[in-house]
Amino acid sequence: MAEHDITLTVNGNEQELTVESRTLLVHALRDELGYTGPNVGCESSMCGACTVHVDGKAVKSCTMLAVQADGTDVTTVEGLDQDGEFHPIQEAFQEEHGLQCGYCTPGMMMTAVDFLDDHDDPGREEIREALEGNLCRCTGYQNIVNAVETASNKMGGSGAAAGGDD
Amino acid sequence: MKPAPFEYHRPSSLAEALELLADLPDAEPLAGNQSLSILMSNRLASPDHLVDINDLAELSYVAADGQSVEVGALVRHREVERSGTLADALPLFPEAAGKIAGPVVRNRGTVGGSLGEGDPAGNYPCVAAALDADLELASADGSRTVPAEDFFIATMFTDREEDELITGLAIPREPFPPARTGQTFLAVKEAAQTWPTLSAAGAVRVDDPAADEPVVEEARVALANAAEVPLRVREAESELAGEPLTDAALAAAGETAYEAVDPEEELHADETYKRELAREYTKRALTTAHDRAVA
Numbered sequence: 319m320a321e322h323d324i325t326l327t328v329n330g331n332e333q334e335l336t337v338e339s340r341t342l343l344v345h346a347l348r349d350e351l352g353y354t355g356p357n358v359g360c361e362s363s364m365c366g367a368c369t370v371h372v373d374g375k376a377v378k379s380c381t382m383l384a385v386q387a388d389g390t391d392v393t394t395v396e397g398l399d400q401d402g403e404f405h406p407i408q409e410a411f412q413e414e415h416g417l418q419c420g421y422c423t424p425g426m427m428m429t430a431v432d433f434l435d436d437h438d439d440p441g442r443e444e445i446r447e448a449l450e451g452n453l454c455r456c457t458g459y460q461n462i463v464n465a466v467e468t469a470s471n472k473m474g475g476s477g478a479a480a481g482g483d484d
Numbered sequence: 485m486k487p488a489p490f491e492y493h494r495p496s497s498l499a500e501a502l503e504l505l506a507d508l509p510d511a512e513p514l515a516g517n518q519s520l521s522i523l524m525s526n527r528l529a530s531p532d533h534l535v536d537i538n539d540l541a542e543l544s545y546v547a548a549d550g551q552s553v554e555v556g557a558l559v560r561h562r563e564v565e566r567s568g569t570l571a572d573a574l575p576l577f578p579e580a581a582g583k584i585a586g587p588v589v590r591n592r593g594t595v596g597g598s599l600g601e602g603d604p605a606g607n608y609p610c611v612a613a614a615l616d617a618d619l620e621l622a623s624a625d626g627s628r629t630v631p632a633e634d635f636f637i638a639t640m641f642t643d644r645e646e647d648e649l650i651t652g653l654a655i656p657r658e659p660f661p662p663a664r665t666g667q668t669f670l671a672v673k674e675a676a677q678t679w680p681t682l683s684a685a686g687a688v689r690v691d692d693p694a695a696d697e698p699v700v701e702e703a704r705v706a707l708a709n710a711a712e713v714p715l716r717v718r719e720a721e722s723e724l725a726g727e728p729l730t731d732a733a734l735a736a737a738g739e740t741a742y743e744a745v746d747p748e749e750e751l752h753a754d755e756t757y758k759r760e761l762a763r764e765y766t767k768r769a770l771t772t773a774h775d776r777a778v779a
Contacts (some may be wrong), residue, residue, distance in 0.1 A: 450675075
């Protein structure tokens, strides 16, 4: 079949849509459902700007077909805050000035949240390794690493303690 | 860019997947989609059918007994990286997994996909060559086993037939009892987004780690991105075997690797540089493996 009726639960909202086999998850999210948080950078898994969570795990949504995500829970950067309160990672990026143009930021944050979910008190080297699949062309990364470190502290050494994800 | 149109199939069992691969013309298996999607988005590949094997839970296993370690094709790099079973039995394997791309890619990419891609720079093909792995392939007609050394034929070209699926690989444990063995996987990699310029898998077994001068009973070294296929450098291995490790033996092993490779030149790595890397990283891999064996 070249077209498929699928159901995605995006940030808690169940949505039904019809996609082509070849539609990438990032394009379904952006063009069909209006979630423009995940950005399209390289479309070849290198830059990480399109990173979202699928069933709780960070995925580059340019390397997943929308039809493959049928029946899954998807979290985009729009789903990080809860009741208007920023997720600690969002607060930390703001406080540490962890962005300049902002294009890479949604992907950076989604990758960082997945990482912090299973790393209680990471060192800076670990944070850098965790972010190695996400490119930033503005900041030089220092403030991004600072932001992830600050977020880890805010989350009290327990990745599951805060935020609307997973 | 969008992939060319294709039909998507999602079988729920191995038998169903194999039937689809047998019946559909120009079909490709789809697993983690971390490589195929890039080829398809760039229109370097445009299969008419994709057979998505992500629901085949029977291909997602890691098992070890006294004789062998078996890993299913659908095991993700992340699972290999974090597997306690593999860390105990064959630590080379998780070390190699942890050096594939970045962590988000490792959440999706699979063992079978990486082996099937047959990229000469791939980590698992190099591990499979170093450890004498057998690849298990299945089709609607039956299954067969192919040694790693015969499976990889040329750049991105393997012994897998179009209607076959890699179901897993099996690695013999007999050569590498953990108490007397050291292993390592070293990658020369400038950035997460690139393939390594060169990688080296090393394994060394000694007679008695507590001896004053432990004798190397067996050494293995394989190089990635040093030829069209993962390159086991047997001549380098034999330079070490049968005596305690010496600088002279290491130097000879390195020279052997320098001569053995047939590297593709890259923008930032000409042939001479890659030969020099092969020499140096053969020595480093064997030294590290030896140090871990006697530690």
